[in-house]
Amino acid sequence: MASEATEWQLNEAQFCTLQAELATRWQPINCFDRAPRQILVVPSLSLDQEELIKIKGVHHYEERLLFSLLHLRNPNTALIYVTSQPLHPSIVDYYLELLPGIPSSHAQNRLSLFATYDGSQRPLTEKVLNRPRLIERIRQCLVPSEAYMVCFNSTVWEKQLALKLNIPLMAVPPNLLDLGTKAGSRKIFADCGLPHPQGSQLHHDINDLAQATARLWQRQPSLERIVIKLNEGFSGEGNALLRLDDLALINPSEHSDESCRKAIAKAFETMDFQCDHETWAHFSRKIHELGAIAESFIEGDIKRSPSVQGHINPSGEVEILSTHDQILGGPDGQIFLGCRFPADAAYRLELQTMGQQVGMALAKQGALERYSVDFIAVKTSPHSWELNAIEINLRKGGTTHPFMALQLLTNGHYNIDDGLFYTPQGQAKYYRASDNLQKEQYKGLLPNDLMDIIMVEQLHFNSIAGTGAAFHLMGCLSEYGKLGLTCIGNTPEEAEQIYERVVSALDQETR
Structure with missing residues (x-):
């Protein structure tokens, strides 16, 4: 035990030295x-694999960070x-x-690709x-004094790999991961004084969660x-609606805590799961393993789901990167499908302000890299929205x-003044993006087939006009009929x- 503790202390000291x-x-x-710099990109989705498997073609989501190749412009x-x-x-x-502005051959010479040749349902870093x-x-490809590592999300696996390669990890330290959980997010919001739904603390026991849900209802x-x-x-796949x-026969103000708890515990079994093949047997087991919270569902006739994205650099400085209106689907509109940039002008500056507050709170605790904050916006008058x-997501996400x-x-x-994005010529740009353009008829299309369609239909991004489509998740297309794209x-x-x-x-070509 003493030797294990000593090894852990040595690893922590080495990691702190690298991070500095x-x-x-x-x-x-x-x-x-x-x-000169080297960037090692390990786009591992190091999350609960039973939750990730709910997403069709999730093993191809490693391709989403291929836009990191933009660093090769330097x-x-x-x-x-x-x-x-x-x-x-x-x-x-x-x-x-x-x-x-860079010949592709020049960029190719500065790009090294590696693969594990392992398609199993385990995180890439593992x-x-x-x-x-x-x-x-x-x-052997690295010059340690010039290199650092980036990832999709940070865990002890990414930390261990960084230590083995003796390079720093540009990501939130694993000991701060709780800040980005559902319960951790609620604490940050409370500390920042941000409006957020009433809810419960984290519970791993079904009866305790039912009791907390009953009290929330009361x-x-x-x-x-x-x-x-x-x-x-x-991505909303771990949510269920009660x-x-x-x-109706239970009035929370008239019945005892125990009767409400029993009724809710029974009702858990027939909740509306956002993942279409989720079951109560599996969901209840994940409550024991991961814990769960109960939270008031915000109703509204006109409702949106905006988000704000920020970045914390190694000096602890917080920069707001963007705002979006998310496009959600699923049975109750809780599953991320895509986004529109920027968020509505009616609230995007307010999103920036709140996002800055969260970023500063995260930075104060030592968080790094990208983060995002999701909101619910309800229209309360012709020109007013309640946020x-x-x-909080402490990782690269669907809007990254x-x-x-x-x-x-x-x-x-x-x-930052108006929340818009401008080209060097001063032209504002907008986009509609999705990870979930998916149809059965698209199955069987290879990446080369997609390239043919893009060229024939002139759908590629036109650098002169500054408009068009950029595609991702192309490896997902043949097996799942699923494609990602950003239309600018x-x-x-x-x-x-x-x-x-x-x-x-795509519909015409696959009809």
């Missing part, structure tokens, strides 16, 4: 200095990208050809750690629904790669039109 070097190694996307930057399975050559060529020879080959007897959230759910009208903070695509393709900047226009309407053109073309 981030200030000189980390490179902003728009940085073009002459200092001729002094090299990039190493690791995946579970080898990337199709057409996919790599596609991204390299998108790079403005697969890498189980392959010491692969780690050694990656190490505090708000007018509630129509309560949402039960797994503490580490992903409809209180199904408990409630819902959750579309914004990276916009930066890659236009070389523009985000303006000079107006919101044009971005929507480009999206519809892509859908129409």
